[in-house]
Amino acid sequence: MLALPTMLLLTACNPENSEVVVKIVCPRINEYDAATQDKALAELQALPKDSALRLFVGDYKQLRDQIRVCRARAGAAK
Numbered sequence: 001m002l003a004l005p006t007m008l009l010l011t012a013c014n015p016e017n018s019e020v021v022v023k024i025v026c027p028r029i030n031e032y033d034a035a036t037q038d039k040a041l042a043e044l045q046a047l048p049k050d051s052a053l054r055l056f057v058g059d060y061k062q063l064r065d066q067i068r069v070c071r072a073r074a075g076a077a078k
Contacts, residue, residue: 024070026068026070026071029067029068044057
């Protein structure tokens with residue numbers, strides 16, 4: 001329990017030599033050609049309205065959107 005506060009105190013003693021480097025690492029996004037995207041959309045639309053797969057696809061889209069934001073931030077940080 002005392003280790004963390006002690007480490008924080010020791011590392012805070014010399015602010016002149018302290019440098020924080022933050023590297024943003026974003027997951028890779030798979031790219032799909034237009035034909036594959038069209039096929040996937042048709043298959044998604046053919047699913048029943050209460051299909052659990054619709055929920056999964058929505059979650060996947062949200063993750064892809066978050067990765068795009070992450071990549072934009074990482075590019076802006078350079």
